[in-house]
Amino acid sequence: xxxxxxxxxxxxGVHVSTVSRTFSAPHLxxxxxxxxxxxxxxxxxxxxxxxxxxxxxxxxxxxxxIVADISNPFFPPLIKAAQAHARARDYHVFxxxxxxxxxxxEELIHTLAKQxxxxxxxxxxxxxxxxxxxxxxxxxxxxxxxxxxMPTILMDIGQGARLAIEHLAGLGHRRIALLSGPTGSxxxxxxxxxxxxxxxxxxxxxxxxxxxxxxxxxxxxxVIGSGVTGVLAYNDLVAIGLIxxxxxxxxxxxxxxxxxxxxxxxxxxxxRPKLTTVAMPTAAAGRMAVDLLLHSFGDGAxxxxxxxxxxxxxxxxxxxxxx
Amino acid sequence: xxxxxxxxxxxxGVHVSTVSRTFSAPHLxxxxxxxxxxxxxxxxxxxxxxxxxxxxxxxxxxxxxIVADISNPFFPPLIKAAQAHARARDYHVFxxxxxxxxxxxEELIHTLAKQxxxxxxxxxxxxxxxxxxxxxxxxxxxxxxxxxxMPTILMDIGQGARLAIEHLAGLGHRRIALLSGPTGSxxxxxxxxxxxxxxxxxxxxxxxxxxxxxxxxxxxxxVIGSGVTGVLAYNDLVAIGLIxxxxxxxxxxxxxxxxxxxxxxxxxxxxRPKLTTVAMPTAAAGRMAVDLLLHSFGDGAxxxxxxxxxxxxxxxxxxxxxx
DNA sequence: ATGAAAGCGCTAACAG
DNA sequence: CTGTTAGCGCTTTCAT
Numbered sequence: 001x002x003x004x005x006x007x008x009x010x011x012x013g014v015h016v017s018t019v020s021r022t023f024s025a026p027h028l029x030x031x032x033x034x035x036x037x038x039x040x041x042x043x044x045x046x047x048x049x050x051x052x053x054x055x056x057x058x059x060x061x062x063x064x065x066i067v068a069d070i071s072n073p074f075f076p077p078l079i080k081a082a083q084a085h086a087r088a089r090d091y092h093v094f095x096x097x098x099x100x101x102x103x104x105x106e107e108l109i110h111t112l113a114k115q116x117x118x119x120x121x122x123x124x125x126x127x128x129x130x131x132x133x134x135x136x137x138x139x140x141x142x143x144x145x146x147x148x149x150m151p152t153i154l155m156d157i158g159q160g161a162r163l164a165i166e167h168l169a170g171l172g173h174r175r176i177a178l179l180s181g182p183t184g185s186x187x188x189x190x191x192x193x194x195x196x197x198x199x200x201x202x203x204x205x206x207x208x209x210x211x212x213x214x215x216x217x218x219x220x221x222x223v224i225g226s227g228v229t230g231v232l233a234y235n236d237l238v239a240i241g242l243i244x245x246x247x248x249x250x251x252x253x254x255x256x257x258x259x260x261x262x263x264x265x266x267x268x269x270x271x272r273p274k275l276t277t278v279a280m281p282t283a284a285a286g287r288m289a290v291d292l293l294l295h296s297f298g299d300g301a302x303x304x305x306x307x308x309x310x311x312x313x314x315x316x317x318x319x320x321x322x323x
Numbered sequence: 324x325x326x327x328x329x330x331x332x333x334x335x336g337v338h339v340s341t342v343s344r345t346f347s348a349p350h351l352x353x354x355x356x357x358x359x360x361x362x363x364x365x366x367x368x369x370x371x372x373x374x375x376x377x378x379x380x381x382x383x384x385x386x387x388x389i390v391a392d393i394s395n396p397f398f399p400p401l402i403k404a405a406q407a408h409a410r411a412r413d414y415h416v417f418x419x420x421x422x423x424x425x426x427x428x429e430e431l432i433h434t435l436a437k438q439x440x441x442x443x444x445x446x447x448x449x450x451x452x453x454x455x456x457x458x459x460x461x462x463x464x465x466x467x468x469x470x471x472x473m474p475t476i477l478m479d480i481g482q483g484a485r486l487a488i489e490h491l492a493g494l495g496h497r498r499i500a501l502l503s504g505p506t507g508s509x510x511x512x513x514x515x516x517x518x519x520x521x522x523x524x525x526x527x528x529x530x531x532x533x534x535x536x537x538x539x540x541x542x543x544x545x546v547i548g549s550g551v552t553g554v555l556a557y558n559d560l561v562a563i564g565l566i567x568x569x570x571x572x573x574x575x576x577x578x579x580x581x582x583x584x585x586x587x588x589x590x591x592x593x594x595r596p597k598l599t600t601v602a603m604p605t606a607a608a609g610r611m612a613v614d615l616l617l618h619s620f621g622d623g624a625x626x627x628x629x630x631x632x633x634x635x636x637x638x639x640x641x642x643x644x645x646x
Numbered sequence: 647a648t649g650a651a652a653g654c655g656c657t658a659a660c661a662g
Numbered sequence: 663c664t665g666t667t668a669g670c671g672c673t674t675t676c677a678t
Contacts (some may be wrong), residue, residue: 002460004654006656013536016657019656022565028387028663047433049656051383052655055657057658070402073396076394080420092431095419096404096406096415097418114373137325266394270567328671340648341647341648342672347672356648371672378653
């Protein structure tokens with residue numbers, strides 16, 4: 001069995017509270033005593049038991065991070081940034097994957113609730129109503145979803161979608177397709193709204209699509225059948241899958257059809273054709289989400305909304321519309 | 324504040340121990356009482372506090388999963404399989420990323436030690452010596468590394484590497500390069516050993532390389548300079564990066580140089596040329612790792628080594644050697 | 647079948 | 663500066 005605070009107290013001839021203070025409020029203990037305790041602790045390999053500490057303080061120093069699909073390359077940069085940022089603040093991030101299943105997501109939140117001080121909800125698939133209800137159990141910061149009165153990080157995909165559509169329009173495309181994402185995705189909704197408001201081009205919405213390469217692959221036939229010359233895909237994975245599907249059917253990108261993705265994942269930068277895409281500031285979002293959450297643990301007002309800009313990265317998958 | 328066991332006891336007119344039993348040993352309580360307690364609990368939204376439970380039982384019902392880099396598409400299938408498998412057994416998996424840094428890895432293990440019942444160490448970068456020492460703090464199952472006397476899941480990459488080299492040799496390649504991985508990677512060591520034992524072909528080892536697309540990209544010049552006609556890369560990411568690097572320098576794959584990867588990640592199946600690769604049974608490894616760990620919590624003997632077969636998937640990135 | 651009481655490892659007043 | 667005392671939420675003997 002690992003050493004407890006009691007073992008250390010006994011071995012160093014002080015009481016447990018002194019040992020406790022040595023670790024949680026070092027300035028309150030005589031440096032001589034402190035050093036002795038520290039030495040003994042080191043010797044015994046003692047480490048404070050965070051779970052037990054949490055029971056009394058009410059703070060676990062853990063934060064949960066829930067994503068819909070850890071396989072989606074969009075998330076890892078966000079996760080890594082959040083973990084690094086949190087670690088520097090003596091917090092630990094536990095990641096969990098919901099498999100795109102709202103029920104699993106809800107269950108996960110319940111499981112996590114007592115083991116973490118707060119949860120980062122990234123691109124949740126749960127309805128706002130359920131999120132608001134769950135909020136009673138544990139503090140949230142929501143990423144990529146607008147939930148009333150809850151600290152929120154938004155990446156302005158509406159603006160990104162407009163940029164993408166304008167880019168396509170500027171290349172002479174008059175009729176373009178929007179491959180929407182899963183039901184429940186706020187991002188997808190924003191993109192649809194931007195598409196509906198577009199002027200000078202006709203945007204046809206096709207979806208919902210699975211937010212994966214497979215989803216894009218499956219949409220290829222419909223895209224070809226619809227006669228569009230440009231496509232804005234829900235994300236890069238869908239875009240890459242679509243390009244592959246078009247290629248298999250002998251349709252050239254960007255020769256015959258131009259494709260724009262969203263996220264700017266690494267493999268979109270290496271695949272050929274290199275993907276034109278809306279870049280999302282994922283690492284910044286991860287750090288800011290942690291900041292907002294930690295801030296909300298403090299006393300007062302937490303900023304309730306942070307919007308991060310997106311930008312268009314033009315590469316090789318878009319070109320002039322065919323006459 | 325969330326409802327505690329005490330609230331439920333009070334509201335249902337029984338003592339806390341009865342409530343406790345209702346949840347952890349239902350058969351010990353009269354069905355009438357049980358139903359009443361359950362109803363009240365439901366009503367109050369009570370959920371047993373796992374952390375507090377852990378304090379008395381010594382079991383958290385959590386397991387940790389440590390990976391070197393969550394961005395590497397090799398891991399997500401393993402993670403997802405492990406999470407799903409564990410969830411079905413009422414265990415929860417916490418994932419953490421070490422950023423390929425052994426120091427972070429060690430610190431993470433310490434942090435996790437008291438909050439989980441055991442840790443899945445996937446492709447660790449720590450030395451065996453350190454792993455053995457840490458083992459005193461928390462049970463491990465190690466994936467892709469041979470550690471003395473510790474439950475281990477191995478994917479037989481040695482065999483996979485042999486298959487790959489034979490495949491290349493069979494296509495007439497006489498001189499091939501092995502792009503090795505990071506220092507501390509067992510997988511890389513096994514591949515080198517297989518390469519050294521290869522007959523009929525000369526294998527030159529180049530490395531260490533970062534296990535990423537960037538690593539492959541950076542190796543392109545050296546590969547071209549070495550005059551090899553075939554390459555076995557540490558993993559698919561490296562292979563994809565290498566192919567891109569070769570392409571940028573006007574070298575065709577598989578026309579002039581054949582490339583084999585390892586892992587069989589999704590994007591290798593969609594990139595062009597589609598990657599010839601050694602497939603790793605990652606999902607099976609994830610499930611088996613969970614099984615082994617849970618098994619080791621039980622009484623007696625845990626199988627100490629499970630070896631999973633790998634296989635070669637031939638696609639488009641390999642072809643006949645140039646004369 | 648249920649209640650009473652002790653205790654898991656730690657922190658937090660409160661004294662001294 | 664350090665010791666004393668409760669108690670966090672729960673499980674677990676031991677009684678009854």
